[in-house]
Amino acid sequence: MAIEVTSEFLEQLNEYIAQNKDAAIKKLFDEVHYADIAEILDEVSFDDAIYIIKLLNSEKTSEILTELDEDIREKILENLSAQEIADEIGEMDTDDAADIIGELSDERQERVINALDDEELAADIKELLSYQDNTAGALMAKELVKVYETWTVAGCMRRIRGQAKDVTRVHSIYVVDKEDKLVGRLSLKDLIIAKSDQQIADILKDNVDAVNVNEDDEEVAKIMAKYDLEAIPVVDDNNVLLGRITIDDIVDVLKEEADKDYQLAAGLTQDVDSDDSILQLTKARLPWLFLGLIGGIGAFIIMEGFQGVFEKYASLFFFTPLIAAMAGNVGVQSSAIIVQGLANNDVKGSINSRLLKEMFLAALNGFILALFLFLFVWIYEGSINTGLAISVSLVAVIIVAGLIGTFVPLFLNKRGIDPAIATGPFITTSNDIFGILIYFLIAKLILGI
Amino acid sequence: MAIEVTSEFLEQLNEYIAQNKDAAIKKLFDEVHYADIAEILDEVSFDDAIYIIKLLNSEKTSEILTELDEDIREKILENLSAQEIADEIGEMDTDDAADIIGELSDERQERVINALDDEELAADIKELLSYQDNTAGALMAKELVKVYETWTVAGCMRRIRGQAKDVTRVHSIYVVDKEDKLVGRLSLKDLIIAKSDQQIADILKDNVDAVNVNEDDEEVAKIMAKYDLEAIPVVDDNNVLLGRITIDDIVDVLKEEADKDYQLAAGLTQDVDSDDSILQLTKARLPWLFLGLIGGIGAFIIMEGFQGVFEKYASLFFFTPLIAAMAGNVGVQSSAIIVQGLANNDVKGSINSRLLKEMFLAALNGFILALFLFLFVWIYEGSINTGLAISVSLVAVIIVAGLIGTFVPLFLNKRGIDPAIATGPFITTSNDIFGILIYFLIAKLILGI
Structure with missing residues (x-):
């Protein structure tokens, strides 16, 4: 087509x-x-x-x-x-x-x-x-079909013929009182199947959903998606009908929102697409990379502090990329689940119960991965002690990474900050540093250095 | 409300x-x-x-x-x-x-x-x-309002009163010929403003968009979003009208698609939400973590191979988390831009021109970051040579990471595989390994070890 x-x-x-x-x-x-x-x-x-x-x-x-x-x-x-x-x-x-x-x-x-x-x-x-x-006001259109509750069906049809010419799609006919306050709605279908001498007030549906003109547009999108609405009227604080929002505008809001979250998770600070100039793309990419660089320098300083361990346990150092990668991955996974849950309104219960659940989950995942890593180190290096030290610290790192990934978006959300910024490089970078620090501390403790 | x-x-x-x-x-x-x-x-x-x-x-x-x-x-x-x-x-x-x-x-x-x-x-x-x-068939509903082209407006209105009772929302009235083949459409508005003795064939709009019943549902979503359609009729290979898809179903498809891409980027292998059981969450999270573990073991083996360098240039090892993090971040950024561009249908031009652009972009970003890193190493370590070796390899690593991040999703897409799997842990893990290998090779070369 x-x-x-x-x-x-x-x-x-x-x-x-x-x-x-x-x-x-x-x-x-x-x-x-x-x-x-x-x-x-x-x-x-x-x-x-x-x-x-x-x-x-x-x-x-x-x-x-x-x-x-x-x-x-x-x-x-x-x-x-x-x-x-x-x-x-x-x-x-x-x-x-x-x-x-x-x-x-x-x-x-x-x-x-x-x-x-x-x-x-x-x-x-x-x-x-x-x-x-x-806001809803910035999203709405003024075009709509409005009738007064005192009109008859026949009179209504006659006048609608005039109004409807300017309105691309008639989703609902909004019924107002003489002060232009929204009192109900009708579908064209209702009008067609009604008798022509009936009064609008008798056939209108009075359970009409509306949003305030200052409502946040993402909130409007959620309401329309939840209640399967194709159009929603917009009113002011006095319930006076100002305009309407249609579902095609909401499709755009949802798409923009999803794109934004995706880009934040990927470490892009502003809305860019692949056809943008190299300068625009650099502006979007460099700030997060710079954050990563600072994090890397932090990891450098930590590792330098453990330099003395190298002679006896060099392999500890060779596992730092593994530790950093696991801390980063676990952090991104747990934060993404929370961010998506918050976006879909289905994160319930207290922060503490979330953290407890994440702790069990991370411990379970960590244990399975650590077992595998232990076997590898044991067989490859021939040292049970090193294997134990590395594996136990891996479990600890995974638990802490999971807790950070769960806590940060919940905390940001409580503070009214978009939790999506907690995904991607922000979590990866902080988990890299914490992960490497915890790893060396625990390994040192176990190996008794 | x-x-x-x-x-x-x-x-x-x-x-x-x-x-x-x-x-x-x-x-x-x-x-x-x-x-x-x-x-x-x-x-x-x-x-x-x-x-x-x-x-x-x-x-x-x-x-x-x-x-x-x-x-x-x-x-x-x-x-x-x-x-x-x-x-x-x-x-x-x-x-x-x-x-x-x-x-x-x-x-x-x-x-x-x-x-x-x-x-x-x-x-x-x-x-x-x-x-x-x-497919479109699995998404469509059978409820629709269908009229024959030979009917008059008045006859049409009469019969629609019957059909419309079963249809929650009348978006369009579909006009078919005597073999039930789709020939056009009408809106209720068109019917209301037409004269009652006109024939449907005279007032129908014949440029009606339709999708085949076997069309992919994401394709249907793209078409409806692009052409701002609120409903689209579904036909079989002979253009016989089978059903219709409404925009509220498409909102769900778009949301699912966005969620899926987001979860893939975050390293979740299946659709989970924060209320799922620990076992379900483990199933979704563990496979990617396992991939990360294998990658980390790969990085370990590479670093072990360069063990001899440690005595003279220990700091090379302390910068591996930085190198791995930058390789991962750049890879995710460039793959996310491509994946999103592919999803929005605006990746044009050849793969080669894309790679060339990414190369310049990564070189520019890499140069700025490397300059900063060089100054840090020079001041902190007091060695121009080490600083130079680390910085030059950082630029090389960033360029390679950007090229991998650009190439892999384009390649997968060409092969008909969902490019979204190329984001997240897949790119991070492979870039970790390549990054660390390139880093040590170039640094060794520059330092003449």
Whole structure:
């Protein structure tokens, strides 16, 4: 079904562009979905992208603009006049319009909004821009179908015909009282199966879920996912209906959230993708690597302190990468389970009971791994003592690493800090240092050095 | 809006259960959303959960069952008779019904399906069970609103009133020809704003997206997310309409996919959550830890081979945790960027150009970090030679780690293997070994040992 962007298509397009065959280009894009056109514009040169955007009509290009990669959109918007941007904006849903205007400089925002023909739209966009980032207000659209509880089904149908033209998808019809306060909802289905002389107040469903305009967008996503909602109305503190959030916006929030957690776990400090410049990628990668470097220097200083042990028990030193790796792996595993549990709201019980469970778990894992390591050292080195020292310290290191991995995200979460930063390099680095220190201390104790 | 499960509520509930106050319990749950009841059942004892399930009517409990944690649902279903399960199933949408029946043993599946009153439902469920896991067929529901292209708008509305009662949400009305082949779609909005004597064939939209019943479910999720679809019809090879997939199912697929990638990156081999038993968690965690152990033993053998260097350049050994950590971190960073890029479909260009870019990037990062490390070693150890040897090898190690991290997921993806397994412990472990080997080789070369 989806049209794959073939190289033949691109060749044809380039040929038409070279020959300025505007009509042919328009025709080429006629049957192509705007999401596919956005992908094509990612592929062609920047000048060609501008050329195509200016050629196609704004009904189509407005959709394309919302789909484009942010970097490319920014460059394209720089090349359009305030009036041209206003024409595009005029075709968009209010939430997309506000998002795109929000990317412009304050001064350009002003000019684009002034260039809008539709005063109501301008007011809606200004309102949406006024809400804080990552709140329900910043996510919602003003488009919705609203009816008054006093209307009849027939009257309702008549008026909905007017409102519905502006609303891409009618999920729910929201019922308000004369002060515009939300009192219930209806589906189109309910209207269709009702009798035409019934009053809305008699057929509305009054158990309508709504979120406050200042609610956190991730919270809204959780609520919609939990209750399987496809749209949710947004109200102010007085329950006045302000807008609605649809599930496609939530899909984006969930995806962004998952991407962010994944990147934090992988040691990337900001949202990057593989096509970003080397400089952007360096900015995202270097800070965590630097942390790793500091940790490595810490491990160096600790090991230097145990230098005297080398002559008799050199193999202790050769096992430090193993100890560090195990401490890091266990820490990441336990922190990832907690971070994911917190994200899915299913971490219950006290911190202490969590730590107790993790201790048993780490002890069990540690014991199995240590047994294997003991056999290896015993057979390979021929020394029961060294084997015992290394294996016992491995168990201790794994337990401590598991406890740190469990405690840190729970602690951060209690303090209102995103626990996801506790995964990845942060845990690995601190566990490396603690692991190596514990390892040498215990091994020294057992070997009686 | 969402009812928080308060401890007062649970206390009240426990009191009523102890006193067998059935009517009071029913009343208590009257206004509670089924998703919240599912959470409450997670909290109470298993016997109480069974008691509550048997008490509430099947319209409500069927919804609760679909929301419950799989482990708990399994136990509850074991305590219900085939007839009781069939009553629950009868109230569910076909996709949920098939999912739940699919969790039963073959023999119980048979009995539950035979106990269903509704023969059409039984046939639908059998059909859905016949599709392979993780395909569009396994994800779709049979409920949809279907009209024939020859009908008029008025006739259509009349018949939709009948069909729509069974369909929780009418996203689209699908238009088929007399052989049940999909020819177009309509929204309820289109119907409402059309004139009642128009023919469906005249007002349908014929550019309807559909997916094949054997399509991979993650592919379906990508298509729906890309084209902002809220529902997509599913057809067989002859374009005959079989069912539809709605966006709430896709939200689950996306969430599962993100969770899986995250868990793979964290070194968890199977889907676990923090409430699972110690045994389940051990099964998920131990295999990757074992891999780490083998890697650590590999690193031990390499370091033992360089034992002779120790007397003159002991500090080389003290920097191995630093080298291993940097190799691991860089590898995870570069593989995560590729894995995420592949998941979002925006890794373009050849493997060679990717590797070249990563090489420059790693060289830049490596140079900055090595400069810092050189200054530390020089000042702390007072030896320019050692500093130089360690720093130069660090750059080499970082470049190799970055190349491995970039190459492995691209290679796996080309081979049709999920690239996400290349993140986490797999990359860390192999980079530890390669890193330490390269480090000692280059350092030896520079120091002329």
